[in-house]
Amino acid sequence: MENVAIRRGLVRTSLGHVHYREAGEGPAIVFVHELAGSYRSFDAQVAALKSNYRCVVFNARGYPPSDVPPSVDSYSQEHAASDIGAILDGLNIGNAHIAGVSMGSTVGLNAVSRHPVLSSRSSSASRAIAADSSLSKA
Numbered sequence: 001m002e003n004v005a006i007r008r009g010l011v012r013t014s015l016g017h018v019h020y021r022e023a024g025e026g027p028a029i030v031f032v033h034e035l036a037g038s039y040r041s042f043d044a045q046v047a048a049l050k051s052n053y054r055c056v057v058f059n060a061r062g063y064p065p066s067d068v069p070p071s072v073d074s075y076s077q078e079h080a081a082s083d084i085g086a087i088l089d090g091l092n093i094g095n096a097h098i099a100g101v102s103m104g105s106t107v108g109l110n111a112v113s114r115h116p117v118l119s120s121r122s123s124s125a126s127r128a129i130a131a132d133s134s135l136s137k138a
Contacts, residue, residue: 016061017067020057020087024051028091030097032108033059033101034062098112
């Protein structure tokens with residue numbers, strides 16, 4: 001996210017803190033990274049969209065600088081989905097588009113299906129973006 005005004009911080013979750021970065025103003029888009037990714041996975045998207053959208057990226061729990069809880073019980077789709085709700089609450093975001101890649105798309109869809117309050121708040125979460133690496137090779 002070069003040459004982008006970036007705001008950063010920590011949001012409290014049920015089991016620690018999640019590190020986030022955001023840029024831009026307007027309708028919110030929360031980007032959820034893949035297993036081998038990080039908030040940096042969406043640098044190009046944020047650069048392209050920040051002039052019209054409030055772009056929020058974060059490192060999921062277990063990905064520094066977010067907290068890394070030691071217990072395996074601290075990691076699940078339920079916890080990951082709850083973390084999205086904590087980010088929306090922590091950043092005072094009422095409605096958001098949720099875009100995810102691979103694991104991130106599953107987390108986004110689970111967030112909406114497991115937490116009805118998110119589905120009423122997330123205007124397009126039911127259309128979370130699932131990216132397949134084979135598509136980028138075309």
